[in-house]
Amino acid sequence: MEPQFFKSSYSNNGGDCVEVAINLAGTHGTVPVRDSKTSAGPVLNVPADAFASFVAGVKRGQLGVG
Template identity: 65%
Template sequence: MTTETPVWFTSSYSNNGGECVEVAINLVASHGTVPVRDTKLQESPVLTVPAASFSALVAGIKAGGFPA
């Protein structure tokens, strides 16, 4: 992915049930991407999403565009 180390975090809205993803927003400025990985399978491949697409996803979720 890069030579920079991602700084992973899980949303504070997680309920610690293990069904979450982690993101590393520290690479947005330097690479324009948001790495995403499974919280419980941290050694699995990392999905790298363009920052604009990740922002659109988060905005859609906040707007209720993905009902449960």
């Protein structure tokens, strides 16, 4: 299965974004992340549980972003 990358709908800042492929979380246990400006560049495979914790922390305002 190939990763299906997408950007957040909040990514309206001129292209300084990351893309994620959550379609692999269930089957591979990872969430691939890449720079949206360099789609052919390197991909960081983040463990799905770590990515979920990161997103939850952002939503709670615990990481100083958002």
